[in-house]
Amino acid sequence: MQKIISASGLCLGYENEQNLITDAKFDIYSDDFVFITGQSGSGKSTLLKSFYGQMKPSAGSLSVCLMDMTDITQQNLDKLRQRIGVVFQNYRLISEWNIEKNVMLPLMIKGLSASVCKNQATKLLKHVNLLHRADKFPNELSGGEQQRAAMARALAHNPNLLLCDEPTGSLDEYSSDVIWGLLRSAKEYLGTCIVVVTHHIPVSLRVPYRHLVIENGRIYEIL
Template structure:
């Protein structure tokens, strides 16, 4: 099966700062469901940021969706991000936009027609059980509802890869269970590869998954 993420001797660090990830070798395959764990400050979010090119490799090689992220140009970066969906812990919804328009955002950026944007938004909001709140605004929603909208937005452009940064970190148990169920269905029915940064892997997950742990800058797979 093809790798959707491949890292070879990957070293990551912010400008003028100490190395966070060093000499990492990671292969994540198409349709994998992957958890990345580690202590606070271990580099989990930094690694995730490298996967969507918010931080560039200091050394080594990184390929995501068959695209090299070493010195990637703006045009290739835009194409890459059209193949990736991102779910942030703090949702990052646009408060001045309706729920419907927030979900439409990736398609608007892609230049898709308004009618198609609207149809796709309705389909995804129905999938996350938020269609009845399509014309509400983010600040009118609970945290769990905002995260479900964020998930619908992340899936709007049918990404090959879904990156999730602590997607249930601020949610209660019920809302967390809803998010995990939606992530599992995205993998099962859409064939999306899922990578989740988290402090805790849910105990009741009913699918096979892979687990990478970061400690002192090293990434090791737990088998």
């Protein structure tokens, strides 16, 4: 198993504030499905931001997909983001683009041809049961549909690592079940490493997982 995230002595915090994460040490492997839980304000989203380079460590070491995140260059950060997908609680779809083009975005960034982008978007939208909504804009979709579109976008470029920040936090039970099913499929059929920040671990996930907890700035694993 290859380490996809590795932290040692990791500290994370905002300028002129006390660190939210202190002296964290953990490894996440390429075939892991990991849940990160903790109280509101404990640093869950902050930790996730450090994995895709939105926040740099204030101390210690952190590597993601074999890249050192402590002083990563913009060029390497761009390369890293072609290997990861991110799903946010508030979807972050581009409102001026239809759903098909939103899903195509990671492939467009990679410079793939229009036909390849369109074919991959069609395949993914069919998988998330949104092909019939491909020409609609985000504000014409329900919250659950927008999150499914965001999931399709995050998986469009077959990432090695999928990061999810409260992906079902604002969804109803049906939409939540659909999202967990998509995550399970990504793990089982694509071999994607998945890291999910959440308040509640679903009891019906039916996939082996690891559980990291953030408490009083410390990170520990429930075995």
